[in-house]
Amino acid sequence: MNRLEDELKLALRRVDPPEGFAERVLARVASKETPKASPAHWWLHAFGSVQLRWAAVCAMCVSLAVSGALYQRAADRRRGEAAKEQLMLALRITGSKLQIAEQSLKELDSSGRPER
Amino acid sequence: MRRLGAVVGLLLAAQMTATAQDLDPGGTIKKLAARASKTIDVNLDQSMLRFASAFLDPKDPDQAQAKKIIANMKGIYVHSLEFDKSGEYTEGDLSALRDALKQPEWSRIVNVRSKRDGENVEIYFKKDGEKFEGLILLATEPTEFTFVDIAGPITPEDVMRLGGHFGIPKVNIDQDSPTGKGQDK
Numbered sequence: 001m002n003r004l005e006d007e008l009k010l011a012l013r014r015v016d017p018p019e020g021f022a023e024r025v026l027a028r029v030a031s032k033e034t035p036k037a038s039p040a041h042w043w044l045h046a047f048g049s050v051q052l053r054w055a056a057v058c059a060m061c062v063s064l065a066v067s068g069a070l071y072q073r074a075a076d077r078r079r080g081e082a083a084k085e086q087l088m089l090a091l092r093i094t095g096s097k098l099q100i101a102e103q104s105l106k107e108l109d110s111s112g113r114p115e116r
Numbered sequence: 117m118r119r120l121g122a123v124v125g126l127l128l129a130a131q132m133t134a135t136a137q138d139l140d141p142g143g144t145i146k147k148l149a150a151r152a153s154k155t156i157d158v159n160l161d162q163s164m165l166r167f168a169s170a171f172l173d174p175k176d177p178d179q180a181q182a183k184k185i186i187a188n189m190k191g192i193y194v195h196s197l198e199f200d201k202s203g204e205y206t207e208g209d210l211s212a213l214r215d216a217l218k219q220p221e222w223s224r225i226v227n228v229r230s231k232r233d234g235e236n237v238e239i240y241f242k243k244d245g246e247k248f249e250g251l252i253l254l255a256t257e258p259t260e261f262t263f264v265d266i267a268g269p270i271t272p273e274d275v276m277r278l279g280g281h282f283g284i285p286k287v288n289i290d291q292d293s294p295t296g297k298g299q300d301k
Contacts, residue, residue: 083160083168084179090158090194091182094264097255098275101237104228 140263144212145195148261151204152197161191162268189268195261202234202258210256213263214238217252225272234258241272251275 140146149155160168165186172179186192199205217224217240226239235257242250248271253264 077171080167080171083164084171086158087160087165087168087172087182087186087192088178089156090160090192090264091178091185093156093158093194093196093262094253094266097237097253097262097264098239100235100255101226101228101239104230104235104237105226 140213140216144209145197145263148197148205148209149195151199152261153200154198156194156196158192158194160193162189165189165192185270185274189266189270191265191267193263193265193267195263197261199259199261204259205256205261210254213254221249222252239275241270248272 149157169183169186172183174180174183221242221244222240223243224238224240226237228235228237230236236255238252238254240252240254241248242252248269250268251264251266251270253262253266255262255264
């Protein structure tokens, strides 16, 4: 038992750090205070300049305007095509009824009546 | 000034819609539509006609003809109703519509009545002096009712010019006697 205690005491005895240990630790800590740019943040650095930020805003505005114009054009086209279909339907319905009238008038003609 | 503009705008809008509304006193068409099993309503005012015109294909003969016809039109309104069985509308319903067309500016040019199959077609033209200002077509069958209101300068010649398009035959209308050529078959 005493032998074990002796071995423990020997192993856990106070030992002074080597010369310059504290300075080296402080120097290492100081060097880690300036983190390296991580890959996820590279683009934030790219927009660091004001010109680039304005260019990005302008590009976004232009793309929004173009998208809006294209959407409006497509919507107009859909409405126009629908209006055209309605017009053709109206003319076909009118035509079919005129056909009935014409057919009746032709039948009257062929039956030899003087007035149509 | 803005108020005046709004009032003028409202008056103009009312004037534009007046044609279709005035010819359905008492809402006869609305009443009939409520009883119909199938309804087709086409309401194209002048602005919609212009809009539609821009999408008509000039290479298609029907569409090219349609473009010419609607060039000066103020509106085309079509109400086509189908009923499940006959007797859903009466002669009284139709007389309300006909009464509105008894005004002096309207002339019935064609009146075809077929007792055999019950197909009746009446065509009225609206004239202001020598100018044609509109056409009404009233077609009835036992289970069908069609009311066409074409507002604008459509002439009997225009109707004749429609021949060969949209399934419309060449109609010969004697313009000199527009007082009604009614015939019962």
